Amino acid sequence: MTQLKWQLGTVVEIRQETPKVKSLILDVPDWTTHLAGQHVDVRLTAEDGYQAQRSYSIASPPEDKYLMLTVERIEDGEVSPYLTDELRVGDRIELRGPIGGYFVWNPRDRKNEGSPLFLVAGGSGIAPLMAMIRHRANSQNKAPTKLLYSSRSYDDVIYREELDRISANDSSLRVIHTLTRRQPQNWMSYERRIDLAMLAETAWQPAEKPIAFTSGPTALVETVANHLLELGYKPECIKTERFGPTGD
């Protein structure tokens, strides 16, 4: 029986994505490969042996040399403040992975052939979906894809410029934002939490045999999944990943 081993990754770059969110780019020499949607477990050990462990989605696509983890700083969190405030380039962290066989998108899987993708993210839930979007762009996959992305404000949109750039160059990818708390002047898109009406307007029709992936805060994920069922999506076509509480 093979077992995932804990391995060390070195921080080669830290990127401030938004005020509360950083991406850690890691060099993990013993890394094999992964599928878009999978995650790693990160384990921190204090000097007295105390350990804390959390899961983080891999935001980088399988073909990238380095692993990217995107971390939202949770107030009163035990692990995220360490990763966003303390960790420096050159530090190492312990992780194991890739983990996950359910919340994954593999374009080479014949079951996915011809299926349009509906990706719904809340906040830092964008991370695993970004791995999918990046992988899709790198492999010139043209599966019609829509991303519905909920953020608190314009400044809180993670990977905003990259998403603009990728979608500008690819007519088969459409990115739809909703900003729930504050909107800039002349904002033309949605201004509220994701609800049934918004999903009815944005989601692929069930007859198109779409696959939906939704990740982010637990409340958002459950709302989206329930509404997609109401709109006629089959349960087996909706994949969910709950991130727990957010830094709100």
Next chain:
Amino acid sequence: MAEKFISRGFKGRARETARALKERIPPGQYETKDFPVLSAGPTPRTPLERWDFSIYGEMAEDLKWTWDEFRKLPRETVTVDIHCVTKWSKLDTVWTGVSVDTLLKGINLDAQPAVGYLIAFCDGGYTTNLPLADVRGGKAWVVDEYDGRPLAPEHGGPARLLVPHLYFWKSAKWVRGFKLVREDRPGFWESVGYHNYGDPWKEQRYTGD
């Protein structure tokens, strides 16, 4: 085995124990000022109109109280230290409720000495087992207030069992009653590797300790 990797600069949640307190903290524990919430399932939300507390089992008597009846029983406030098997201890916690001695008053336990154990059962299906001797003589309560306020649902409200001399998983949240039995039977955690008794001072965390 390879030397354990230490994450530079990682401290984790505060867990320092002042020297003077060491005798109040069982071996392997650290003091916390928080009140962590650990749950084996979703928080039940039984409305008080439907809540009741029963005592039944392998003896002659059956007892039951509605919420109003329970609230009218003699109550006391106690200050105790609590110790969780996940290593945190919280000192001087204040609870108000009904002593288990009061609840067992209506049962002639002396006439039924073979009935030596109780299984606490709870909303959501959680159970834990205890020797009767460990809930009698002022050692246990069914409490509905913490720190002078109604017990919050995530901490076990409307009422939970409180047995502070044992690890805190024995202080079953959302308790709805006791089944009194002749033969001990491991409860929810006891049946998957946690110690059947759970004395923190003997560090009885796991089966076989």
Next chain:
Amino acid sequence: MKDNNLRLDGNAAGGLLNEIFPFEITAAEATCGSCGRMRPIGELMLYGHGMGAILRCAGCDTALIRITHIRGCYRLDLSGMSCLRIAADIQQNP
């Protein structure tokens, strides 16, 4: 509700499950012995926070999988699950 937001799902137990099963079990489908609902393990509700992992049916909250990992020994109680369906092409662990 505040504490519902703390709830994670079977995906977060993936690492622990990988220690035991030689394939990606979060994709396998579990049938609840209580209500009959059959869903991938990734969709079960995860509770536990430190004492062990409890995976519950999203429909009726019955505990389908209980796992503890104590001194290197795993204990699994699968009695809440009436069937586990593992597809022929389920992903193997690396």
